[in-house]
Amino acid sequence: MSINTNTSVPIYQQIADHVRGRVAAGIHRPGEMLPSIRALAIELVVNPNTVQRAYDELDWEGLVELRRGVGFVVTEQGVRVARNQLEQAARGSFSQGIVLARSANISEESIRGIFDRAMSDSGVREGGGT
C-alpha cells in the first residue's frame, strides 16, 4: 500500500480502509495481530500517531481489539465489520456516481446501462462472498 497525499482523504482514513480491505480479503484473520504501530508507521512513512488514530477507529467499530501486551488483534466479528464498512463505502461511491449522472440529465435506464458496462469492464468475479 502507498499513501496518497494527492487527495482530500485523510491519511488515517486511508490506513483504516487498507486494513479493512485486508481483513475482508482474509489476509489478516480473526485472532491474528495487526502489524505494530511502529512497524506500520515506518513501512508507510507516516507519523505513528496517525497509525494509532486509524487503529483506534478500527477498535471503536469492533474490527480489532487491543490486547494488553500483545497489540491490536482482529476480532471474531472483524470480517463482518470490515465487509459492512466496505459495503457502505461502495454504496457511497455509487450514490456519488448516480448524482453525477443525474446532474447531467442522464436517464435512469442509461444509468443502469452505465452500471452494467462498468460491472463487466471490471472483470467477472465468480462466487462472491461467503
Place this chain on the structure above:
Amino acid sequence: MVSEAPDTVIELKNVAKVFGSTTAVRDLSFCVPKGTAFGLIGPNGAGKTTTLKMMMGILPCTNGRMNILGLDVSSHPQTIKQRLGYVPEQNFIHRWMRVGEAINFCRSFYPTWNEPLCGEMLKRFDLGGGKKVRHLSKGMLAKLSLVLALAHDPEVLILDEPMGGLDPIAREEFLEGVMANLADQHRTVVFSSHLLGDVQRMVQTVGIIDRGELLTLSSMDNLLKETKRIRGVLRDGCQPKQPPAHTIWQRVQGREWLVTVGNFTSDLPLQLKSTNPVQDVEVIDLTLEDIFKDYIKGRRVQR
C-alpha cells in the same frame, strides 16, 4: 488562541521579529502539545526559518514570548539547546572532519548522548565513521545531520526544510529515520518544508504562514475536511452577490464562479444557491497543495 495546557511543549505568544526595516515575523501565536508533530508551511520569505531559529534560541525575539518545555527560551539558551534537536536547512557540520570525528565533536556537548541510538541510526543510514564529510552526497549529509540532531535524545525535534534537493529515495529514507524515532516516545516535532506531501505524512497540526503572519492553524484532517472549493454556474450576465463567510480565495471567469471556503458544511451549497444568482453548484475536494495555494493566492489578491 489555545490556552496553555499542562501538556503544552511549545508556546508562542505574539512573537515578532524585525530585522532593520523588515518585519520577518509579525505576530505569531500557537501551541504545540507534547508528542505531536506540527507543520509550518508557507512561501519563501514567509518567516518559517526565522521562527524556527527563534525557537532554538539562535535568534532573539523582537517582541512576544516563546516558551519551550516550560522554559523561556531567551533566558535558558543552554538548556534549550541541550533538550532540543535541530536539523537546519544549511547544516553546520565541518566539511574537513570525518563522520566519526563529527560524531565525537557533537557528543562532547551533550550529557544525554544515546550511544546505542546513534550507532543504530548510522547503521540504518549506512554511514561509515571513516568517510569524509566533504565527500558525502547531499542525501548522506542530510542523514548525518539527522543523526546528530537525534543522538542526544531531544524532547523536541526541529526540522527546517531538511530534505531540500534530496532525491525521492533519500527523502523517504530520511523520513523513515524520523518516523522510527517518534514511535514509542513522546517526542514533539516541528517540521517546515515545501514538500507538502511529506508534511502531510509527518504532522497532525499544520499552520500556514505568509509574510510573518499565521493565516490558518488546524488539524490536518480538519483542514482537508473543511476547506472545499465550490463551483457555481452564474446566470447570464450576473455576478456573485454574497461570497460565503470564511472565503479564502475566489475567481469569476465568464459564467464560472470558483470560491474556496475554510469552514465547509454540507448545507453551504444550498445556502450559496439561495443567496446568489447561480443555477448550479458543485463541491470540489482539495489536496493540501490546492489549499496552500488558495490561501496564499487569496492574500495576494486582497492587497
